[in-house]
Amino acid sequence: MKQILLNLIFALSFVSLVSAQGYTTPDTGVSYSLDDLVTASPSTISVSGTTYTLIDDLIISATDTFLIDTDVTLEIGADVRITIFGTFNVSATNTVFTALDTNAPYEGFRFEEFSIINIQNSTIQYGGGLRVLTETFTINNCTIINNVSGISTGSVISLSRGMPQITNNTITFNETPAISSGATNDVSPYIFNNYIEGNNQANSNRPQINMGTTMTTEPIQIIQNTIIGNRNLTQVGGIAISNLLGGVVDAIIDDNIVKDNRYGIALLGDDISALVRNNVIEDNNSQGSPNLGGSGISLNASSEGMDVVATGNEIRGNLWGITLQGESSVNLGDNVDNIGENVFSQNGNGGVTYALYNNTDNAFMAMHNCWDEENVPNSIADAEAVIVHQNDISSLGLVTFDPVNCGFLSVDESLINQLVIYPNPSEGQFNLDNNNLFKQMNVYSINGQLIMKKPLKIGPNEMNLDLSSGIYILELEGEQAKAIKKLVIN
Template sequence: MKQKLLNLLLAFGVVGIFSAQGYITPDTNMTYTLDDLVALSPSTISVTGTTYTLVDDLTISASDALIISTDVTLEIGADKRITVFGTFNVTANNAMFTAINTAAPYDGFRFEEFSVINIQNATIQYGGGLRVLTETFTINNCLVTNNVSGVATGGVISLSRGMPQITNNTITFNQTAAISSGANTAVSPYIFNNYIEGNNQANSNRPQINMAITLVDEPIQIIQNTIKGDRNLTLVGGISVSDLLGAGVVNAVIDDNIITDNRYGIVMQSNNVSAFVRNNVIEDNNTQDVPLQGGSGISLIASIEGNNIIASGNEIRRNLWGITLQGESMINLGDNVGNVGQNVFSENGNGGATYALFNNTPNPLMAMHNCWDEANAPNTLADAEAVISHQNDDPSLGLVTFDPVDCAFLSVEDLAFDQLAMYPNPTYGQLHLDQNTSFNHMNVYSIEGKLIMTKHLQAGSNEMKLELNSGIYILEFHGEYNKAIKKLVVK
């Protein structure tokens, strides 16, 4: 009788496998909605209104797809996992994935190799993170917050291969790092325009973006993100792209980021690096306040010569060290060939001394056309020498060629803006402008360049409430003779 019933179910195409692993779709090239899954396995998933409740593991098989195109909340039971071998496509305007009980997190999402993953406009919270084993992965305009170590252990978004796309997200206050990869897995993600704050709440010795080796021919791109630390987390750094096992290469583009309030700003540790580090604002990365254990705006470590790192246009302020080089590491901070220099240093120091650049290697460095002491611009060669540690201080160290020094690229507009106090940044919408002497109006643009609003400014103090969604905006200040542009992060 049981055999006859099984044959009858198969004949009518009743789909789904029930096992100790929860519900598994039958791998028959089917596309499912959550409502379909409720009908097929009501003991696994149920629905009330637009809230779905998953009480067992769910697996989407290799030829199957789960599509979420309407606004829903999916509550997931403690330690339960969603595993995808096929397609997982979230295109709703507002989808939420959360725990049934926020004190009992679900295990998270595991996206297997060859799965196709597209997650848009979702909130992912109180789970065990996203273990991404596939090359075909996009997460865009999502909030990923308050997750713990679960199926993903190294980072709340844990990557393994290919060129995944991580764009326009807010990633905050997770127990682990925000984004990570395995020590011996080559991956080159595009990490663009994300707001990243207070991750690695476990306070382990890891940065918020913790990447290892990359693809040889395709760089990891970390562009236009804000990486803000929690100053109570004294072991958490900003960005690391490092080959700790000597297993491969580091090919990186790190441009236009704001990196603040971490243990350190950027670390690259590898014997095979090709990288650009450009136009980053790296400030106040000093939370541990132990100079011999970190605190650099940029730290480079290598055991053999040959790395090719080009750095230009960076603003490096109030870290324990500006830029430090150890072992046999190398960097080009400006030359008369292809690198304009124009890095700005200010108030980087510890123990009562200022260290804009510490070349703790035997290698000579080119470092022309930089402003070494912003507060005392324009600089003299003596001003630069006073904040650079190199062969002139210790004959065993490499010589830094820093002549000519140059603060002229700090335009009249930049200097005028330096007199203007703008806070808080990041903000929830309230903005204060003090000591305004040069600007009469401010334009607010989206990151795509669309004009959102114009505010008229008065001399002295200005206080305003900006009704803006979370994200990064461009503020353009105008005066009779001056113009300045700055980024604003809205939480």
């Protein structure tokens, strides 16, 4: 009897162990739908109508595919993990991944190196985030909300390598930051047209987008996102890119709205090259302490060589406009490659306006900017009053800011808004209609390289550009106006 009892205990323990292991697909090159998984392992996943329930870990092996191409809801049990070694393809129009009990989050998704991940049109909520170890990752038109620290601890989307594509998503109110990479991971994501708000609910000292070093062959691209802070989260910044442990950083930060965070954009460390262009950076002062943050743009390096170009940014209502520390440097406008045209307004603290504070011994150019939007036109004295540099403290570097320029603000915005470019995307042939202002079009690659110049006439223009597929920046110039448009070539 004693032996029978021992055998029974062993058998029950074995069944419990098997159950705890969940289900692993057999690695035979098969594509699995949710219904296929229900058939293969009904103890792991069940179905009622279009709602599926996963109560144990699921592993998709290296040669297998997990495919969701119909609208479903997948409820996931507490602490359950989905691991993908193979392919994960979600292509339906409305897929929901959620916790079986919203008070008991699932552990999240782990996408192993060499897996192939494509997630479209999904809601991902009440889980532990997405740990992205693969080079091949796309997430598009998804809502990522109310997730906690789980399989991914650094952010709700944690990146490790390659050029992941993060486009057209809504990423809001997660416990951790929105997007991050490790300090020693060389990763160059394309982060485009996402709405990001109120992330890092834990209020740790991290920004909503927190990136480390990049690949040597490709820049990180943070383009056309809206990044809104929660003013009660006083430790949370907007965008930070850091190089603190070696490697390089190459970044394009273009056409974003960054508002209501502790700070706007921070570039920290050595060997950083960045183009910071056409961003609206406003009211990043939630912490309220000028000794601890509050810059619209903050630069800091321990050695010389930082190569940052800032042009066309609108920097308003921060505790500081732009600050430089250590051995950092910036080009804010010259007579060669950078037209300047940064706009500053009401940045300051302690009753003093600080558009630019050069707290380094490096000299740099800052021509053709509007230093006080509330006092147009600016004089040299107006600019000097809001810039801290060698003229104020002899040990600091000299900022060359003459000439100042607020003329580009005087054009009727409605005339610029009337300009229409179509089709866009195109094959290189497109129309530029309702041109009432511009005489020249400069075409730049996404990393800021001037490719060509084309004359424009007032009225309609038919353009035929020989360009490779990709995203291009069109800089339209007139006598008293400038506009920036994006062109996508298929």
